[in-house]
Amino acid sequence: MELRHLRYFEAVARHSHVTRAAAELHIAQPALSKQISQLERELGITLFDRVGRSLRLTEAGEALLPYARAILAQVEEARAAMAERIGLKAGRVTIGAPPTVGAHLLPPLLTIFHQRYPGITLRLHEAGIQSLLDLLEAGITDLAVVALPVTDEQLTVTPLLNEPLVLIVSTTHPLARRSEVMMTELRHERWILSPSSYELREATLKACREAGFTPQTVLEGGETETLVRFVAAGLGVSLVPALAVAGCTDVVRLTVSDQHLTRSLGLVWRSDRTASPAARALREFLVNEVRQRPIETFIRP
Numbered sequence: 227m228e229l230r231h232l233r234y235f236e237a238v239a240r241h242s243h244v245t246r247a248a249a250e251l252h253i254a255q256p257a258l259s260k261q262i263s264q265l266e267r268e269l270g271i272t273l274f275d276r277v278g279r280s281l282r283l284t285e286a287g288e289a290l291l292p293y294a295r296a297i298l299a300q301v302e303e304a305r306a307a308m309a310e311r312i313g314l315k316a317g318r319v320t321i322g323a324p325p326t327v328g329a330h331l332l333p334p335l336l337t338i339f340h341q342r343y344p345g346i347t348l349r350l351h352e353a354g355i356q357s358l359l360d361l362l363e364a365g366i367t368d369l370a371v372v373a374l375p376v377t378d379e380q381l382t383v384t385p386l387l388n389e390p391l392v393l394i395v396s397t398t399h400p401l402a403r404r405s406e407v408m409m410t411e412l413r414h415e416r417w418i419l420s421p422s423s424y425e426l427r428e429a430t431l432k433a434c435r436e437a438g439f440t441p442q443t444v445l446e447g448g449e450t451e452t453l454v455r456f457v458a459a460g461l462g463v464s465l466v467p468a469l470a471v472a473g474c475t476d477v478v479r480l481t482v483s484d485q486h487l488t489r490s491l492g493l494v495w496r497s498d499r500t501a502s503p504a505a506r507a508l509r510e511f512l513v514n515e516v517r518q519r520p521i522e523t524f525i526r527p
Contacts, residue, residue, distance in 0.1 A: 317504030
């Protein structure tokens with residue numbers, strides 16, 4: 227039994243006439259009669275009795291009609307739901323991001339997106355880069371903002387922005403009166419480092435190596451927001467993305483003048499899976515919005 231058989235059967239039952247049903251369905255009368263006969267043969271039962279020039283449902287036909295109408299109604303509901311999503315009047319999209327991105331980059335952007343597409347439900351997963359890639363692999367998130375580079379060939383990668391890495395110190399630190407510093411001046415500082423799985427840790431160690439020293443580590447581990455709190459308490463200094471301290475008054479951020487330290491952020495998604503209209507709309511929106519705005523929009527002190 228195919229969907230067209232049910233559609234033809236319902237039309238003939240409603241009109242009680244093959245000719246009128248054929249006109250509504252825009253098919254030839256003989257073709258419609260043949261389809262009804264095929265349905266009866268498949269079911270092994272007669273659905274219509276002929277009464278003069280009209281057709282009348284048999285008892286079996288009357289039993290089938292509510293099922294046919296229920297199925298056709300569900301099909302129309304499904305089509306309407308898909309049409310709404312194509313028109314972005316409904317849908318759901320899940321995005322993953324590191325905590326600093328989730329806290330400082332996404333809020334104003336997702337607010338604008340919601341105003342533009344109020345029918346789309348947004349979900350956010352905050353995690354480290356590897357966890358975000360795992361969520362993409364598992365299909366739990368549709369797209370993610372991650373630090374570049376990523377080497378997974380199954381991912382489509384679109385660069386978003388480059389943000390500076392800045393040195394942060396407590397407001398009582400001797401360097402707090404300055405606006406910039408050289409890495410070579412930081413040999414004797416106590417350092418607070420990210421966990422070993424974070425790309426920020428390797429960026430810090432590399433910057434220290436290029437300055438000719440190994441950092442004296444006083445604390446390691448914790449999310450970037452936690453590191454900022456320890457720096458604010460005066461435990462040590464740390465190198466963090468500028469986004470992490472946007473609007474923060476508990477620490478002082480300094481530009482590193484003798485090295486070009488940045489973090490590249492990109493939007494990634496699985497290239498081997500079909501994205502929903504909502505997911506496509508969000509990724510196009512984010513790329514366009516971020517590229518049109520200067521980096522200072524997001525990292526303003």
